[in-house]
Amino acid sequence: MKSGYVALVGRPNVGKSTLLNHLLGQKLSIVSRRPQTTRHRILGIKTDGRGQVIYVDTPGIHGGARRAMNRYLNRTAISSLLGVDVILWLVDRAGWLPDDELVMARIKEAKLPVILVINKVDRIEGKDTLLPFLAEANATGLFSEIVPISALKGINLAVLEERVLALLPEGEPIYPEDQISDRPERFFVAEIIREKLFNRLTQEVPHALTVQIEQYRESPTLVRIHAVIWVEREGQKAIVIGKGGEVLKRVGEASRRELERMLERRVYLELWTKVKHGWSDNERALQGLGYAE
Numbered sequence: 001m002k003s004g005y006v007a008l009v010g011r012p013n014v015g016k017s018t019l020l021n022h023l024l025g026q027k028l029s030i031v032s033r034r035p036q037t038t039r040h041r042i043l044g045i046k047t048d049g050r051g052q053v054i055y056v057d058t059p060g061i062h063g064g065a066r067r068a069m070n071r072y073l074n075r076t077a078i079s080s081l082l083g084v085d086v087i088l089w090l091v092d093r094a095g096w097l098p099d100d101e102l103v104m105a106r107i108k109e110a111k112l113p114v115i116l117v118i119n120k121v122d123r124i125e126g127k128d129t130l131l132p133f134l135a136e137a138n139a140t141g142l143f144s145e146i147v148p149i150s151a152l153k154g155i156n157l158a159v160l161e162e163r164v165l166a167l168l169p170e171g172e173p174i175y176p177e178d179q180i181s182d183r184p185e186r187f188f189v190a191e192i193i194r195e196k197l198f199n200r201l202t203q204e205v206p207h208a209l210t211v212q213i214e215q216y217r218e219s220p221t222l223v224r225i226h227a228v229i230w231v232e233r234e235g236q237k238a239i240v241i242g243k244g245g246e247v248l249k250r251v252g253e254a255s256r257r258e259l260e261r262m263l264e265r266r267v268y269l270e271l272w273t274k275v276k277h278g279w280s281d282n283e284r285a286l287q288g289l290g291y292a293e
């Protein structure tokens with residue numbers, strides 16, 4: 001049996017969370033079209049007859065991190081490289097962007113086996129783009145394997161899993177066989193609400209909001225959840241609420257539907273929007289809102 005930790009790293013928006021969800025066959029990490037959706041280190045544990053792979057989803061590593069939140073995202077991603085056995089480095093196009101260079105520097109420091117995962121091949125037009133890129137990546141000598149995939153369409157994921165298992169050490173499972181994450185249910189509740197907000201709101205508002213669960217009471221048939229959506233300014237609060245409360249109502253409905261499926265119980269969800277000025281650029285406020293390593 002194999003067992004070990006596998007970090008999913010890469011710049012924002014390359015598809016790390018999409019890959020985690022597809023490998024596990026279950027939605028654990030929220031996904032949106034926006035960069036910097038993932039804000040936490042999340043374990044996704046997959047146990048089968050071959051062993052136990054503990055995937056570590058991480059925030060996207062990016063440059064120009066001026067706000068405290070951006071620095072926290074980079075710190076969280078980089079510290080996730082400590083103590084893993086294998087790194088999956090995701091890129092999503094045939095070529096490097098400046099943020100990919102940042103990731104590469106960190107990976108070189110880690111001195112671990114690295115699989116270069118070229119994601120979104122469903123979007124790459126023709127072999128003319130992919131083949132030179134594969135040759136160039138190969139010539140760096142940095143990678144144990146190079147695997148083109150589509151996380152969204154499920155292309156080549158079985159091959160990727162085999163390559164991962166081959167690089168992991170032999171060992172007994174670290175977590176119980178039926179455990180799929182290290183996070184409690186209320187963490188996923190906050191994340192699902194945040195995902196619905198990310199998908200509905202535009203411009204800077206998603207990055208200025210965070211969701212905090214203030215009350216979580218369960219009975220065998222019902223879960224009562226009281227969540228606060230923190231934003232940074234009054235104008236953002238008005239946008240989150242929407243005309244006549246329309247946006248908040250839609251977000252609440254979509255969240256409740258998904259939460260009822262996940263929790264397999266009826267959900268009573270109350271959402272409040274409040275302003276905490278400058279929370280995303282304040283280290284202490286971040287810690288109070290759950291952004292602590």
Ligand SMILES: Nc1nc2c(ncn2[C@@H]2O[C@H](COP(=O)(O)OP(=O)(O)OP(=O)(O)O)[C@@H](O)[C@H]2O)c(=O)[nH]1
Pocket residue numbers: 010011012013014015016017018019030031032033034035036037038039058059060061119120121122123149150151152153
């Ligand atoms: N066409 C295509 N789109 C994909 C694929 N994988 C992911 N995406 C899309 O890329 C976007 C970003 O995906 P995420 O999984 O949130 O990316 P991430 O790397 O976790 O992003 P951060 O949270 O910014 O670190 C979403 O709109 C996904 O649907 C793929 O294989 N093909």
